[in-house]
Amino acid sequence: MPLIEREHLLSELTALHATAAAGHGRVALVDGGVASGKTELVNALAERAAAEGALVLTAACSLAESAIPLGVVNQLCHGADLRPALPAGDTDAPTLRDDDARLLESVCRLLLDLAAQRPLVVVVDDVQFADPLSLQALLYLQRRIRAARVLLVLSGCVTARPAGAAFHAELTRQPHCKHLRLLPLSPDGVGRLLAERFAPEVARRLAGPAHALSGGNPMLVHALADDSRGATEFPAVGDAFVHAALACLHRSDPRLLDVARAVAVAGPRASTALCAALADVTPAATRQAVTALAEAGLVDGHEFHHPAVRAAVLEDCPPDVLEALRHEAALLLHDDAAPAVEVAEHLVAVGAPVEPWAVPVLVAAAAEAAVEDATAHAVDCLELALASTADPRERAAVEAGLVRLHWRSKPSSVLRHLPSLLDAARADLLDGRDALLLARSLAWHGRPDDAAEVLAGLDELAEHPDPEVAADHRATADWLRHCDPDGPRTRTDRAPAEDPAADRFALDRAEEVLQRARPGDSVLVAVWAALRALITADRLDRAEDWCERLHEEADRRDLASWRAVLSDVRADTALRRGDLAAAHRHARQALTTLSAASWGVAIGSPLHHLVLAATLTGRLDQADEALRHPTPPALRRSLFWPRYLRARGVHYDAADRRQAALADFRAAGELAVRWAADDPADLPWRVDLARVHVRSGRPEAARELVTEHLALPGADSPRARGMGLRALASACAPKQRQAMLCEAMDLLHASGDRHELAHAFADLSQTGQALGEFGRAKMMGRRALQLAEGCAAGLLRQKLQPLHDALDERDGGAEDGLAALSDAERRVVNLAARGHTNREIGHKLFITVSTVEQHLTRAYRKLGISRRTDLVPIGPTEEVFA
Template identity: 85%
Template sequence: MPLIEREHLLSQLTDLYATAAAGRGRVALVDGGVASGKTELVDALAEQAAAEGALVLTAACSLAESTIPLGVVNQLCHGADLRLDVAVRDPDASTLRHDDARLLEDVCRLLLDLAADRPLVVVVDDVQFADPLSLQALLYLQRRIRAARVLLVLSGCVSARPAGAAFHAELTRQPHCKHLRLLPLSRDGVGRLLAERFTPEVARRFAAPAHALSGGNPMLVHALADDSLVTQDVPAVGDAFVHAALACLHRSDPRLLDVARAVAVAGPRASTDLVAALADVTPAATRQAVAALAEAGLVDGHEFHHPAVRAAVREDCPPGELTALRHKAARLRHDSGAPAAEVAEHLVAAGEPVEPWAVPVLVAAADEAATHDATAHALDCLDLALASTADPRERAALEADLVRLHWRAKPANTLRYLPSLLDAARNGHLDTADALLLARSLAWHGRYQDAEDVLAAVDAEHSDPDIAADHRATVAWLHHCHPTESAALPQVTGSTGSAPPRLPLDRAEEVLQRARPGDTLLVAAWSALRALISADRLDRAAHWCDRLHEDADRRGTTSWRAVLEDVRAAIALRRGDLAAAQRHATTALDTMSAACWGVAIGSPLAHLVLAATLAGHPEQADEALRRPTPPALRQSAFWPRYLWARGVHYDAADRQQAALADFRAAGDLAVRWDVDDPSGLPWRVDLARVHVRLGRPERARELVTEHLALPGADSPRAKGMGLRALAAACAPKQRQAVLSEAMDLLHASGDRHELAHAFADLSQTGQALGEFGRAKMMGRRALQLAEGCHAGLLRKKLQPLHDALDERDGGAVDGLAALSDAERRVVDLAARGHTNREIGHKLFITVSTVEQHLTRAYRKLGISGRSDLVPIGPTEEVFA
């Protein structure tokens, strides 16, 4: 190792040697931090002195040999081929006996005799580890070399050990003693050292960060260079650096290692008193040790320069000792009034059951962590608290808190706690809020009877409005999950119907305004969003879905993200955006495993089957239908929707009997369970279409009549779908009028897919009536809409009909393309029902000009008049 920024010290040692060689003995005390280059410095002097003819005697001290009496003196005598018979009975003696003094006198005389012929250099390295009697011998020698050709060089961290201060004072009070101190390398010095390993450019770039990481410790700088040889991008802290840091500690005084471990456990915010108590040393000794650690380039105050070193110091600690330190730190922090989070950090890191005083501390820390979305740490705190108590009520409350946290990210993990929580509920150890949580969790995972048993024991009336709201949401959720046994729930809820009333829109908005992912009931928010969708309040549902999803992303609440993706799929299906619906449903299923979804998996699966089928991806729908589902799904309100979606898939694959069976089964369950929804679950509409294709128009009309008579069927979407199905069972002339009304309603509803079907039906009707120009225009608009909403199934059916019309008469298509921009605008407004005067006012042209544009457009399109027109603006203009 080059003597960078040590050259002046070597020069001073050389001068001392010259003085000693001239017959005026000298003592050099070379002091400095761990691994600061002391050994390299004195070795350089020894080599130089030996080259000049001096006799060099060396001794290397070590902690392992620090209890061997006169071990250092023996090393020196061995180097001079001198025999020394040592008989010291007390290895810990710090003073010389009479016989020992005579022996050392003889040794000193022999050494001085050696200096009579040539200069003598005595080098003792790591003198802080010398045994007490050897220290006395060195002091004995240094007092007798004033007129001898002897240079005594002592190197090490002299003040590191308890006896070091006295030895240092006695040594340095002599006028012929020179104290030389090695300081850490400067940033320029680090750069010079790195230049020995890297190119000048890399060395300059590394100098500042390497100095910050190493504190100027040469050994740590070399270790950084070793770790950085591969990338040469930025100084890398790897195994070499960590091992070098540990080596610095193990080469130093044991108290330094103890303090370093205490600092690693206590953390950067720890006080000196806390570190001192952990290391079992005095505060003064702690400050001294911390200063030595800083000089060694390991710490800045109580913070390690790199977290990898702190982790390595902890891992280097024997396991039992590390656990004891962590528990001790926790108790000390608790007794000093530290926040629960800081105390819990030590308890969790220890990982072993704690004393009773620590359980409430862990619970408080878990609450705080959960508030800040540190779910993993909160779970660790509660798991440790649970392992540390045997009190049944305390365990039940802890397990309920664990269930709440697992609901955020992985609801499947709640399963492990349900049996013990169920026992706690039966034994009266759960409070109302925890019992409601248990009931919801049991229902989610299909354990309906247990859920209803728990709910039956809960008082429906509660003075706390939040708990009362939780009770209502829990009852609604159980009805949704298990409507087959809903007759048992009125005894609990006091209601009289077979199912709770649907959530009013103002109440749904209130629930969503209060909702906060991870803290609010997921099932309550989901129910509120379903209520908005069922009422065709899609914009409001999308607004709340986006807001909640953003919050769920930020807080990392996986269950909310998954459910909200499913809601997005439902909204996209209502709008006819099949690609978005398929994407959101797939994301919902990928975000959370099947076990986590429980019986609720029926919702995203149904949305995926519908979207994939209508988008023309039957293989993806088949794959979704092959996914395993829990048996309890068949008893939940998710099942009718799943059956309806499967029926749509069967119908698209021309498996009409299978489709009929699923539509009927879905309808029977929907009616029996009071979840019949003409807009969200239009099973009668699809069943009617199948009957039409099977030649049963009368039955189809009966089904549509039932559909249109349902509450909620007066919404534009539900009524528009019903009229479309009714038109299919009518004669062509009557069908055209019904379809026109359906088209207006579906246009108002915003459902592009259903509107595309209405245009397609009008095209087929026009073809049946021989109105081929109108049929072509309707078909063209249907294709445009189908492409816009990615309706591959409809596009596949429409294309042959459109091609056939093209083959029959290409004039209308050519005419449509030949329309001028002004004619297109006039035709589009006329098709939307505007009068010529209104068109002129909108376009700032005269009525006469409007009439001229229409006349030319009729000729180009090959149609007879205004009644054959359809809107021909861009697809998105349909919803303007």
């Protein structure tokens, strides 16, 4: 294997050998970083010298044998078949004794006698690990070879050990000593090395990244090549690279490993002083070691080239040593007034309970981590703080902080903290905001009585000077009423408003809550309530806009609870727009984002949306499966329950289980009335009940229910009134239905509910069939089918298709005249069907009466009708002026 970027060094060594062989002894000190190729270089020289007839004696030093007296000398004598030198007594004495001096003189004379016979090359590898007496022997030899045919080659990181500096100074002060230093490979050198393992184009592509990762260390480059074979990424960092990096450390001086561990523990932002203190060496020795680590291709400053190497160094460290280093680092950083997050990183890594001084540090670090959305680390900090303090008030504050963090992504984790926090609240150990948080959490997780107990002592917060605290109290009280409308009410509770000014105030307050909202930091239930307020008021565009903004931030910050609730709100708006496929998708996403335990009683909302969406899309089996989903008992005490009952009733009705549907609709209505939540826009239970009555042959009961529905506050919204009129029309005779259905169609179009609009067209189609107006029926049926397909209303489509096919068959498959109408004819037909005279139509459309008559004549022919009374509106009023 060629010595890449080492050829000139081999040439210099060869020249030194030639000079020595001529009787002018030379010394070569080959220095360089760990695994830089020193051994390969001196071995290449030894092979070349042996080929030229020189006697080559070699010795390989190691840390394990560095305490064996004259271990290196013995290796050299053994190689020359000389009698091994006997060890002396105290090899660590600062000065040589007479016996030692005579022994070394004897060894040197033996080697010089060999050189008199033929050129001698003495190679000592990893000389930094040589025992002290052997080092003295080498210095003895060096001083006596000036006129001998001897080349002494010493390789290694000579200054790596404490005695190395003196040895290096003594060695290099002699004029016949040559110092050769191996530098890391350049990017081009790395490319040449890789070309031995890969195709040239691959090697060129890998050279730059491989050099950045290895620092030009040949052993690390080879390891990268091993890891990259068959990998999908290049260069790949795998086991070979990590093991090679550890081998570099274990092959070097122990102090280098100590400093590497200190650097790994301290991290890239650490100072030299901190690393020195952790490694228990001087700052100067630390800087020297860091330089050596950089030459070995492991670090850049105090940062490892690859995080896998840092992780491996930490994993390689004995657990007790690592724990001591972590603890020492935390203490030193704290004493140096380092940021809490840096101190906490080491405390959390230790994992064991810490001293009291560290608890405030961990709490502060958790707060910083929460701001950066490092929720898991923040939880780790507070868990350790909780395990490290026995102070009741401090424990209560820490647990409240944990609850606040768990609300971001896993509300089910809140459960284990509720008992101790409730005890803390009863002992008056919680501040106001933490107590409000506890009350909301208790209500969410099905403990409304305990929540009411906590909230009962917090009435003064309703008038708190801090508007956020007052809003927090109001949101908590509203949430508790939502979770337990039969429970005790605080003095801040209000019954639902029934006048427009109050509604306007509620909407303004909802907008204020949403404008202040910060996902992860704000009160989630307050934001949810604000969005529901917009939806109930038919402000779907505003609700969707806020949902989009908040969901985007919740996604970016990975806040599962917020994403789940916002998905549920999206399901609600999608249902009200008649986008059943989107409603089904969002409801499922809400239920998969959070577990059932995390949803608590609030699971009633996404289940309600999923059951409705699955039923109306025709997936009755999925709706049935959703209804079998376990729910907490407390759900039946909450305002989520009437909506859940209504959804279940719709499913029972679709499955032809009318008595069960009637029971659910009635129960939902009774609860809504009892709990002052009887909102026809949000819970149209009377409309649902009326439809069942109509199909059961009880139109009088249906009309009475719809009349009540239409008279309620909130029923003047387009969607609520449109649904009511459609239900009322179904309870009337066919001749009376058309006007109601046309008005309902306009209202539902204005509301944006395509599913209800499709039902209105379907009802018009059935009315046309009942009156024998089959052309009209076919047009309306076709439009109903188109809308049903567009909003994924599978249940409606299943009912409509046979009727439409029957009309097609009766009509002989004649071309649908609706599609054949021009835009002008469509506008004229729309107005004529609504009862306008030809003169009124001409005035509205700015055309002559004669033109109106011509449009009507062509329309009659295309639609297959002969009378004006057969016309039916084929679109909303707005389409007339499109």
